[in-house]
Amino acid sequence: xxxxxxxxxxxxxxxxxIDAKAxxxxxxxxxxxxxxxxxxxxxxxxxxxxxxMEAIQKGMTKYTAVAGTDQLKQAIVAKFKQxxxxxxxxxxxxxxxxxxxxxxxxxxxxxxxxxxxxxxxPYWVSYLEQIKLAGAQPVIVNTRQExxxxxxxxxxxxxxxxxxxxxxLNSPSNPTGSxxxxxxxxxxxxxxxxxxxxxxxxxxxxxxxxxxxxxVSIASLSPELKEQTVVINGVSKSYAMTGWRIGYAAAPAxxxxxxxxxxSHSTSNPTSIAQAASVAALTxxxxxxxxxxxxxxxxxxxxxxxIRQIPGVQCRQPGGAFYLFPDVSSYFGKSYRGRVVSxxxxxxxxxxxxxxxALVPGIAFGDDRFIRLSYATSMEKIAQGLERIAAxxxxxx
Ligand code: PMP
Ligand code: GLU
Numbered sequence: 001x002x003x004x005x006x007x008x009x010x011x012x013x014x015x016x017x018i019d020a021k022a023x024x025x026x027x028x029x030x031x032x033x034x035x036x037x038x039x040x041x042x043x044x045x046x047x048x049x050x051x052x053m054e055a056i057q058k059g060m061t062k063y064t065a066v067a068g069t070d071q072l073k074q075a076i077v078a079k080f081k082q083x084x085x086x087x088x089x090x091x092x093x094x095x096x097x098x099x100x101x102x103x104x105x106x107x108x109x110x111x112x113x114x115x116x117x118x119x120x121x122p123y124w125v126s127y128l129e130q131i132k133l134a135g136a137q138p139v140i141v142n143t144r145q146e147x148x149x150x151x152x153x154x155x156x157x158x159x160x161x162x163x164x165x166x167x168x169l170n171s172p173s174n175p176t177g178s179x180x181x182x183x184x185x186x187x188x189x190x191x192x193x194x195x196x197x198x199x200x201x202x203x204x205x206x207x208x209x210x211x212x213x214x215x216v217s218i219a220s221l222s223p224e225l226k227e228q229t230v231v232i233n234g235v236s237k238s239y240a241m242t243g244w245r246i247g248y249a250a251a252p253a254x255x256x257x258x259x260x261x262x263x264s265h266s267t268s269n270p271t272s273i274a275q276a277a278s279v280a281a282l283t284x285x286x287x288x289x290x291x292x293x294x295x296x297x298x299x300x301x302x303x304x305x306x307i308r309q310i311p312g313v314q315c316r317q318p319g320g321a322f323y324l325f326p327d328v329s330s331y332f333g334k335s336y337r338g339r340v341v342s343x344x345x346x347x348x349x350x351x352x353x354x355x356x357x358a359l360v361p362g363i364a365f366g367d368d369r370f371i372r373l374s375y376a377t378s379m380e381k382i383a384q385g386l387e388r389i390a391a392x393x394x395x396x397x
Pocket of ligand 1: 174242246247
């Protein structure tokens with residue numbers, strides 16, 4: 001059977017593949033430390049699980065409205081009002097099977113062949129594939145480490161052509177952890193409004209933010225920006241609910257309707273039980289989130305301090321998410337026991353095979369001078385893993 005051209009062009013998610021490989025090695029009894037996947041290691045809070053069990057007992061086990069239950073959409077509307085100062089009607093909200101699915105729907109209804117989509121790099125793995133799946137052309141714009149990997153107005157302006165249709169912004173960012181300030185977003189927003197470029201703003205790490213930094217949604221900066229933006233968010237990261245698969249989008253009514261119509265022919269509604277659980281996540285106590293955040297902060301500080309002690313590794317302080325994104329390029333051109341290291345991919349292979357540490361090479365995010373380490377794992381594992389990394393790097397001459 002021949003595969004369609006569309007399928008031939010897809011590469012599998014490298015973050016998920018590395019996680020699968022690490023988990024397989026662990027299942028085989030190998031002592032692997034997994035800094036690979038971006039998934040909170042905490043359990044879903046009890047009150048959220050209870051809400052799911054109650055939903056099952058109450059018989060909430062049938063199809064719901066395609067774009068989500070009224071209750072969940074109301075909770076999302078309230079969240080946007082309270083956290084972001086954004087006023088949406090329930091008809092502007094579409095709940096999907098994870099933020100990844102919300103993003104997919106958004107690219108599908110906004111892009112077509114011939115459109116260019118500006119993708120600041122380093123970027124999260126699935127944006128590139130989803131842009132291509134929508135038939136559009138990704139225009140990758142490399143940001144600079146000196147600018148904290150944030151797109152500047154000059155870089156944005158240089159990338160715009162008459163075919164530019166859309167830009168994807170992600171703050172706090174996966175993989176860099178960078179957080180855009182209000183002023184930076186306002187400056188980019190001015191250019192985007194002037195050129196009428198639509199924005200997909202992926203705010204899934206909104207709550208995972210440190211150092212007193214403020215999360216700002218670009219949609220909240222002006223009525224024009226709100227009309228041009230699809231905001232993406234979800235419960236996976238903030239509430240340790242990756243397996244429940246609930247993400248959501250807020251968009252101008254016509255865009256939301258198109259996304260819901262598309263979804264009505266693919267997945268229909270996301271799981272009814274997971275929707276009930278998500279109402280509890282958004283409207284219930286936020287204490288578990290605060291506890292998780294404090295722990296992530298502690299781990300980030302520890303990991304950052306330790307990694308900066310390794311000679312030749314440079315690492316900025318990330319303000320959000322749960323990743324470090326150190327520059328390891330000073331090791332390139334050297335070798336470990338006769339094996340030449342010429343990229344972060346080579347280094348990631350070496351670390352997994354020789355030191356039993358899984359992490360994601362920067363190639364997955366469009367820059368192979370870096371590695372991404374997730375600190376969504378225990379302090380003990382972080383300490384052990386960093387010792388292993390330091391020992392292996394010490395052997396590179
Ligand atoms: N956006 C970013 C930047 C992410 O890191 C993730 C995590 N996989 C997602 C979207 C998707 O999250 P989910 O589908 O689990 O809601
Ligand atoms: N967002 C997470 C990561 O980057 C989960 C994996 C994925 O969905 O690709 O590791």
